[in-house]
Amino acid sequence: MSGRSDDHPDRNEIRTKIMGLGERAGHKSYFPQLQERIRELEEHKAYLEAKSAELSRMLEELDGARRRAEESERRFRDLAELLPQPVFETDLGGRVTFANRIAFEMFGYAPEDIERGLDCLDTLVPEDRDRARSHLESTLNGEDLGGQQYTALCTDGGTFPCIVYVTAIREESGVLGVRGIVVDIGEQVQLREQKDLIEAQYHQAQKMEAIGRLAGGVAHDFNNLLCPILGYSDMLLGGFSADDARRKPLEAIHSAGLKARDVVRQLLAFSRKQTLEVKVVDLNRVIAAFEPLLRRMVREDVAIRLSLSPVIANIRADVGQIEQVIMN
Structure with missing residues (x-):
């Protein structure tokens, strides 16, 4: 198809025939109506052509928007794959x-x-x-x-x-x-838990240090009271024969004083104020002797069960330090 639409041979032929038909029939009054109808059809055609062009532009815009959306989606997917x-x-x-x-x-x-x-x-x-x-x-x-x-x-x-x-x-x-x-956030939670644990251990260490200082002070004061008890009871025992009936209560006093001195030694070991005394010791005996004091220092709802080895060699160590290890 070439040329303007108004010059289409079919359109011109139809127009000529219609005009000739009107003239031959003697009804020239129909010609203006036909012309008006042709004009309306041409306007409608122009309207449709304009709408067709507008629709084409809209389709192009939609296609461009689709391509941009696909490109944006691709960039998002690529970025998402890079994230850890x-x-x-x-x-x-x-x-x-x-x-x-x-x-x-x-x-x-x-x-x-x-x-x-x-x-x-x-x-x-x-x-x-x-x-x-x-x-x-x-x-x-x-x-x-x-x-x-x-x-x-x-x-x-x-x-x-x-x-x-x-x-x-x-x-x-x-x-x-x-x-x-x-x-x-698993790693952060773990680090926070470790931090809380370290802080709790630090506060507990501060409490134990305060208790140790208190125990050391009490031990020194108690030891000062024990010195005359042990000294005078030992002197009195020296003045009685082995079969003297009066030795029994004195021996009980002296034995209680010795046990009290052991408690003082344990308190000093706990407070870390006792000088080291390295000697050959039986671990089973040290642990068994320390158990009563340990029971008094833990909560009532904490059970202590000893599982001592029947065959164990003696070692050279400071008893107080061993007891400190057990306490820790």
């Missing part, structure tokens, strides 16, 4: 529609699980799912909840603490779902 944390997307029902490589590796799922309709709540321990479902609904309704801490559940049954950040996926048509990132 799991990245995911879900639809309005919470079904996972996208997950990056690290998400599959950490949780143990496969792309086939997404195709089967993996629920994002299945990646959390059961006790966290109701709370997560409420947070998901709030996010879809436009609320910004920030990071939320959960316990993640892997396919092998393993768990790890995490913080999940999510935001709604919005387009011109409305909200399509959520997009989020999962941050594994």
Whole structure:
């Protein structure tokens, strides 16, 4: 087809025949009506051509928008694959529609699980799912909840603490779902627990140091009281013969004083104020002798059971230091 549409041979022929028909029939009054009809048809044709051109432009714009959206989606996917944390997307029902490589590796799922309709709540321990479902609904309704801490559940049954950040996926048509990132905080939690443990041990050491100072002071004062008891009882025992009936109560006094001196020695060992006295000792005997004092220093709900070796060699050591090790 070439030339202007108004010069189409068929159109000219039709116009000529219509005009000739009107003249032969003597009805020239029809000619203006036909001309008006032709004009309307031509206007309608021009309108359709304009709309066709407009539709073509719209299709081109939509095609460009589609290409830009695909490019944006590709950049997002490429960026998500570079991140060291799991990245995911879900639809309005919470079904996972996208997950990056690290998400599959950490949780143990496969792309086939997404195709089967993996629920994002299945990646959390059961006790966290109701709370997560409420947070998901709030996010879809436009609320910004920030990071939320959960316990993640892997396919092998393993768990790890995490913080999940999510935001709604919005387009011109409305909200399509959520997009989020999962941050594994297992290492931070472990470091915090270690820090808390070290702080607790430090506070306990401070308490033990204070108790040790108190025990040392009490031991010194008690030792000053024992010196005359042991000295005078020993002097009195020297003045009686072995078969003298009066020796028995004196021996009881002296024996009690010796036991009290052992307690003082143990208190000094606990307070670390006793000088080292290295000698040959029987570990079983040292532990058995230290047990009564140890029982008095622990809580009533703590049971102490001795499991001593029947055959053990003697060692050279300071008894006080051994008792200190047992106390620690």
